[in-house]
Amino acid sequence: MTLFQTKKIKLFSVFIIVLIAILWVSKDDFVKFYVLQKISEKSISDIKDTKEVAYLEKIDNFLLKEYSKEHILLHTLKAKTYYSFKNSPAQLFEVLVKTYDEVQKEGLVLVSSRAEIINSGEIFFDGDVEILSRQGVSHKLNTDSLTVLTDNGQIKSNEEVTYLGEKARIISEGMEMSIDSDTMFLSGNVKIFKDSGMTVDTKNLYISHNAGEKIYKSKEKTVYRSKDTIVNSENGIDMDMNIQLINLLGKVEVLSGPGGILKSTNVVIDQSNDGEVLKSNSLSHFKSKTVDIKAKKMHYDAVTKKLQLMSRVLAVYE
Numbered sequence: 001m002t003l004f005q006t007k008k009i010k011l012f013s014v015f016i017i018v019l020i021a022i023l024w025v026s027k028d029d030f031v032k033f034y035v036l037q038k039i040s041e042k043s044i045s046d047i048k049d050t051k052e053v054a055y056l057e058k059i060d061n062f063l064l065k066e067y068s069k070e071h072i073l074l075h076t077l078k079a080k081t082y083y084s085f086k087n088s089p090a091q092l093f094e095v096l097v098k099t100y101d102e103v104q105k106e107g108l109v110l111v112s113s114r115a116e117i118i119n120s121g122e123i124f125f126d127g128d129v130e131i132l133s134r135q136g137v138s139h140k141l142n143t144d145s146l147t148v149l150t151d152n153g154q155i156k157s158n159e160e161v162t163y164l165g166e167k168a169r170i171i172s173e174g175m176e177m178s179i180d181s182d183t184m185f186l187s188g189n190v191k192i193f194k195d196s197g198m199t200v201d202t203k204n205l206y207i208s209h210n211a212g213e214k215i216y217k218s219k220e221k222t223v224y225r226s227k228d229t230i231v232n233s234e235n236g237i238d239m240d241m242n243i244q245l246i247n248l249l250g251k252v253e254v255l256s257g258p259g260g261i262l263k264s265t266n267v268v269i270d271q272s273n274d275g276e277v278l279k280s281n282s283l284s285h286f287k288s289k290t291v292d293i294k295a296k297k298m299h300y301d302a303v304t305k306k307l308q309l310m311s312r313v314l315a316v317y318e
Contacts, residue, residue: 054085055083055084055085055091056084056085056086057082057083057084058081058082058083059081059082060080060081060082061078061080062077062078062079062080062081062082062092063076063077063078064076064077064078065077072100072102072104073100073104074099074100075097075098075099075100075148076097076098077092077095077096077097077117077123078095078096078097079092079093079094079095079096079115080093080094081093081094089116089117089118089119089124090116090117091114091115091116092114092115092116092117093113093114094113095110095111095112095113095114095115095125096109096110096111097109097110097115097123097148099148099153099179100179101153101179101180105134105180106134107134107153107179107180108131108132108133108134108155108177108179109131109132110125110129110130110131110132110146110148110155111129111130111132112125112126112127112128112129112130112146113127113128114126114127122147122148122149123147123148124145124146124147125143125145125146125147125148126143126144126145126146127142127143128140128141128142129141129142129143129146131155131177131184133181133182133209134180134182135182135209135210135211137182137209137210139163139177139184139207139209140163140164141161141162141163141164141175142161142162142164143157143159143160143161143162143175144159144160145157145158145159146159146161146175153178153179153180154176154177154178154179155175155176155177155178155179156174156175156176156177157174157175157176158174159174160172160173160174161173161174161175161186163175163184163186163207165214165241166214166241167194167195167196167241168192168193168194168195168241169192169193170186170190170191170192170193170205170207170216171190171191171193172186172187172188172189172190172191172205173187173188173189173190174186174187174188175187182208182209182210183206183207183208183209183210184206184207185204185205185206185207186204186205186206186207187204188203188204189201189203190202190203190204190205190218192205192216192239196226196271196274197226197227198224198225198226198271199224199225200222200223200224200225200237200239201222201223201225202218202220202221202222202223202236202237203218203220203221204218204219204220205217205218206218212242213240213242214240214241214242215238215239215240215241216237216238216239216241217236217237217238217239218236218237219235219236219249220236221233221234221235221236222236222237222248224237224246224248224269226276226302228302228305229254229255229276229278229302230254230255231248231252231253231254231255231267231269231278232252232253232255233248233249233250233251233252233267234249234250234251234252235249235250235251236248236249236250237249243272244270244271244272245268245269245270245271245272246268246269246271247266247267247268247269248266248267248268248269249266250265250266251263251265252264252265252266252267252280254267254278254300259288259289260286260287260288260289260291261286261287261288262284262285262286262298262300262307263284263285263286263287264280264282264283264284264285264298265280265282265283266280266281266282267279267280268280275301275303276301276302276303277299277300277301277302277303278298278299278300278301278302279298279299279300280297280298281296281297282296282297283295283296284296284297284298284309286298286307286309291316292316293309293313293314293316294309294313294314295309295310295311295312295313295314296310296311296312297309297310297311298310
């Protein structure tokens with residue numbers, strides 16, 4: 001009897017060892033299966049979340065035309081897929097909207113992956129949106145809510161907007177644009193981030209792409225910051241992104257390398273060729289702990305930290 005029990009224990013031990021070996025060899029496949037199962041469960045969960053309310057109607061290759069009371073075409077809307085719901089806005093995917101002015105000229109074109117239509121007929125875009133002007137200029141931005149107001153020919157957002165330029169990213173508190181214009185207005189507090197690391201803090205920025213130009217303008221107080229330089233401007237900024245020139249308008253104060261404060265008016269910053277050269281042909285005043293210099297012109301290279309004060313220079317040394 002004891003011998004029989006010993007054999008049973010041995011057989012059970014061999015079974016356990018073989019089972020462990022099989023699980024060890026197959027562990028990668030088991031992990032893969034587990035992960036795939038979790039991914040599948042998440043995908044199904046996401047679909048359930050987005051389709052929490054059953055749609056009433058689904059239309060592929062959806063097309064909508066809206067007219068004014070005078071029977072003038074305001075816009076056309078195309079979508080790859082349209083869903084309508086009982087108590088929620090209609091959902092559209094892969095959306096293209098074309099706007100028209102009062103003489104039926106095509107205005108702005110908006111392209112987005114997703115949009116909503118509420119009962120009043122207003123169209124709300126969210127996520128990445130591309131706006132093409134009448135001249136074919138492209139404005140790319142990201143926002144949680146962008147509204148097409150066809151009655152007054154405006155596109156507007158009261159949410160945070162991230163504008164994606166070629167060499168800069170701009171964040172504002174809102175935006176407005178007319179369907180017959182190439183100028184976009186970024187409202188509220190605005191921050192510009194350039195690829196070089198430079199930042200600009202201002203308000204109420206206008207972006208003009210008319211005739212191929214790339215101009216950013218503001219008339220509000222502005223702060224320019226680079227690696228070693230801070231420039232405060234009283235009357236705003238005028239940036240030409242095509243030629244990498246920045247005009248800081250009105251009274252300007254420069255805090256930087258020489259170890260003092262440089263004051264001038266209407267300072268131009270030349271960022272071409274990866275440089276940073278500040279110039280002004282107005283009265284300039286540099287003051288530090290050891291020197292007080294006034295001149296008619298100034299030239300400051302922020303990279304080499306060399307300051308030149310020129311024309312009728314008056315210096316007082318302590």
